[in-house]
Amino acid sequence: MSTPTQRIVSGMRPTGPLHLGHYFGVLVNWVALQEEYDCLYFVADWHALTSEYASPGRIKQFVPELVMDWVAAGLEPEKCTMFLQSQIKEHAELQLLFSMFTPLGWLERNPTYKEVKGELEGAKDLSTYGFLGYPVLMAADILMYRPHLVPVGQDQLPHLELTREIARRFNFLYTPLFPEPQAKLTEAQKLPGLDGRKMSKSYGNAIHLSESMEQVTPKIMSMLTDTNRMRKKDPGNPDQCNLFPYHVLMTDAGKRTEIVSGCTQATLGCVDCKKMLLESLGAFLEPMRARRVELENNPRRVWDMLEAGNRKAHEQALETLTLVRERVNLEYKELSALRS
Structure with a gap:
């Protein structure tokens, strides 16, 4: 049995309606984890921009849809913190600081970088700084809350190891601050699409959680x-x-x-x-x-959940970033009077 202090962080991109594959692959585990851990689940709208930068209008549209799917699947705001990534600006600052010492080779060897870039070649131009550097943003998303565990499938272990490498490098260059989060391996129940291929909204072979x-x-x-x-x-x-x-x-x-x-x-x-x-x-x-x-009958409740989650996340993020600034010698206390 885990202690109440153990924390878990995970996120999901708002790029379309969730389907049964998402439920059995991710959400069923998230719902179970909220009963045992201090869980923070975020809507990764900045991450969505790494591939959808040319058509950002749809991202905001899917933010409340994503949260409604989460709550419908069983997430409860009383048991976990749900927040919106882009509203916690500290994530961007921590990503910037991490990028200063993250070797380019670490990003280029990321298996997902070449895989996704190859899959979408011709459809989207992913030869961008944001797409290459998204693992640094991911590391900032995770390490900001100094979690003990990150729920991942076996195929995501290389991504988490990059986060751990960034934590190790920071702790070596400065003074120890970040734990090296361990993988909370979750068994994803795989569900094929209606046509036998992988279930995907892009294939049109999915059953969405929001459908009647x-x-x-x-x-x-x-x-x-x-x-x-x-x-x-x-x-x-x-x-x-x-x-x-x-x-x-x-x-x-x-x-x-x-x-x-x-x-x-x-x-x-x-x-x-x-x-x-x-x-x-x-x-x-x-x-x-x-x-x-x-929730569809009371859409304001969705935004209220996110606002409450944003406040909780911001408090924790500000605490971490204050410690980071001190360690990299960017905490200018002499200027504190100008901030009030």
Whole structure:
């Protein structure tokens, strides 16, 4: 059992509506962590600009949508701090100070830099200082709150190690201040998209947390299943069916046993299997939808949550940055009278 003082920091970019892949990959862990740790979750709108700098209008639009999805998924402002990255200006100052001693080679070897740049080549120009240097901003986001743990998947460990390297370099050059946050490895339940590819809003193959069952139903009914099962009388293989992972995550064990038996023995057709999934999905999404509708009917509450979170985050950020300025000899107390 962890102590109440242990802190966790994580963020998410407001670039579009969240889907079931986000829920099972990230949010289900965030919700569990808020019960045990001092959690700070931030809307990473500055990070969104690293790739969306040419079309920033949509970012602000998705900020309240993102927070509504978080609360609908189970985050509670009484149990965690939710805040808006760009409103805590100390993040930018800490990024600037970190950038002074972060070697260029550290950024160029970042595996995500080449991967994402290659994926979007031709669609977006990511040969920018902001995109190359985003890990420094990420380190500032994390280290600002001096957390013990950062929830990450196995594929994100190189990013966290860069944050740890920046913390080590700062502590070596000046005096120790930052802990080297450890990875809180979280098992992400992977859910394929409706067409069998990775679930992504850009592929148009996702079920969004904000959608009604009227919107979800035609998606499920047209969903790709076992391609080897051409007719109902053909035995199927749930392990090769794009639909079955949804049942694994949202259908109770008893019904899953029935589905496996009916599929492999060709007594249950894919249409009936999809109808059973719709029942499970409806029961799963309905509580989320109810929490979201409450916020949609009172949008001011979303901004109130962020304002309260911003105040908490700002207090902690200012405390850290004051210590940083002292260590890098930039705390000019002689000028303090001019600040009042």
